[in-house]
Amino acid sequence: xxxxxxxxxxxxxxxxxxxxxxxxxxxxxxxxxxxxxxxxxxxxxxxxxxxxxxxxxxxxxxxxxxxxxxxxxxxxxxxxxxxxxxxxxxxxxxxxxxxxxxxxxxxxxxxxxxxxxxxxxxxxxxxxxxxxxxxxxxxxxxxxxxxxxxxxxxxxxxxxxxxxxxxxxxxxxxxxxxxxxxxxxxxxxxxxxxxxxxxxxxxxxxxxxxxxxxxxxxxxxxxxxxxxxxxxxxxxxxxxxxxxxxxxxxxxxxxxxxxxxxxxxxxxxxxxx
Amino acid sequence: xxxxxxxxxxxxxxxxxxxxxxxxxxxxxxxxxxxxxxxxxxxxxxxxxxxxxxxxxxxxxxxxxxxxxxxxxxxxxxxxxxxxxxxxxxxxxxxxxxxxxxxxxxxxxxxxxxxxxxxx
Numbered sequence: 001x002x003x004x005x006x007x008x009x010x011x012x013x014x015x016x017x018x019x020x021x022x023x024x025x026x027x028x029x030x031x032x033x034x035x036x037x038x039x040x041x042x043x044x045x046x047x048x049x050x051x052x053x054x055x056x057x058x059x060x061x062x063x064x065x066x067x068x069x070x071x072x073x074x075x076x077x078x079x080x081x082x083x084x085x086x087x088x089x090x091x092x093x094x095x096x097x098x099x100x101x102x103x104x105x106x107x108x109x110x111x112x113x114x115x116x117x118x119x120x121x122x123x124x125x126x127x128x129x130x131x132x133x134x135x136x137x138x139x140x141x142x143x144x145x146x147x148x149x150x151x152x153x154x155x156x157x158x159x160x161x162x163x164x165x166x167x168x169x170x171x172x173x174x175x176x177x178x179x180x181x182x183x184x185x186x187x188x189x190x191x192x193x194x195x196x197x198x199x200x201x202x203x204x205x206x207x208x209x210x211x212x213x214x215x216x217x218x219x220x221x222x223x224x225x226x227x228x229x230x231x232x233x234x235x236x237x238x239x240x241x242x243x244x245x246x247x248x249x250x251x252x253x254x255x256x257x258x259x260x261x262x263x264x265x266x267x268x269x270x271x272x273x
Numbered sequence: 274x275x276x277x278x279x280x281x282x283x284x285x286x287x288x289x290x291x292x293x294x295x296x297x298x299x300x301x302x303x304x305x306x307x308x309x310x311x312x313x314x315x316x317x318x319x320x321x322x323x324x325x326x327x328x329x330x331x332x333x334x335x336x337x338x339x340x341x342x343x344x345x346x347x348x349x350x351x352x353x354x355x356x357x358x359x360x361x362x363x364x365x366x367x368x369x370x371x372x373x374x375x376x377x378x379x380x381x382x383x384x385x386x387x388x389x390x391x392x393x
Contacts, residue, residue, distance in 0.1 A: 183374045185360070190367040191335075198334040201319045205335070238376075 026161040037207045041197035049210030050263030056204035067221040068268040075147025083128045092124030101152035105254045107166035114250040142223035149267035159257040173255025183238025212260040218270040305388025325393045343390040
């Protein structure tokens with residue numbers, strides 16, 4: 001009996017080891033980032049990290065214009081447009097896509113990959129024998145995401161890293177975030193962690209925590225998705241041609257979204273630049 | 274030649290002798306400032322303020338504000354090495370390796386040093 005108890009205890013310990021550290025790893029990384037940012041930006045409340053530039057300077061915040069309304073309307077049209085088989089984008093998502101954005105990206109154990117809203121939209125199109133959207137096209141993918149994210153405005157981000165496989169993708173995103181690249185020899189972390197809150201050019205550098213709450217942002221009248229923003233940063237770092245694969249972008253987004261857990265989704269905030 | 278005229282001629286000679294190098298140096302400083310602010314070149318003003326130079330309008334706080342650099346780093350070679358590859362001094366730093374990654378040519382780094390040493 002004693003040996004059976006010992007065996008059960010050992011099995012339980014093994015199970016805890018397998019499940020425990022994986023989730024604790026992502027959460028430890030998030031807490032460490034918050035602790036660092038608190039020290040670095042004592043004047044900025046942690047709760048306002050998700051406000052973007054407005055957390056640092058209200059003048060850099062939102063700009064009232066009609067662009068966001070027009071983009072969301074175009075996104076709604078795309079969302080409701082019937083496929084040749086009579087279905088629509090909404091048919092692929094629970095609740096037609098309402099109140100789901102805060103749970104993306106998700107690690108799909110069946111597909112063994114991170115599924116972002118972008119990839120979910122294109123999976124839906126392909127599944128219904130429709131041509132996929134170009135992820136860089138503001139008029140299709142940008143507009144569809146603008147509408148979709150707007151349906152989750154205010155929803156708290158709750159991305160899960162709940163298995164060793166998911167943890168592995170989170171870790172891949174973390175490594176890419178800290179990887180120096182390009183002619184400027186910078187990493188995402190060089191700015192969004194080490195220099196968060198400081199001013200680059202004329203703008204405050206946003207902290208990594210909360211960074212995934214506000215997108216798309218409307219810049220120059222166009223929706224800029226989180227992938228688009230990461231791509232812009234890479235180009236500025238002099239990493240051209242951009243050396244990230246689609247999977248790399250998904251992993252970085254997964255990492256950033258987990259770091260933004262608890263912050264409300266704020267879609268389609270207009271920026272002046 | 275009167276003593277006054279002689280003095281004037283001497284002064285004119287000295288000025289003539291000095292003026293090409295002075296002009297070249299002033300030109301170097303001007304070129305250095307341009308490289309300092311240009312986004313496709315040094316883009317240094319994106320990270321550094323230069324409080325004494327009204328031509329460089331910057332609110333940047335990523336790097337330290339630059340003042341009196343000539344007093345702190347009078348050695349051009351040390352400044353050149355720092356601009357070429359700042360990671361040699363500070364592997365954790367975020368200043369780009371302007372020389373090592375060929376962001377700036379050697380002659381452009383020299384002009385930036387001219388400008389940095391002219392900052393008060």
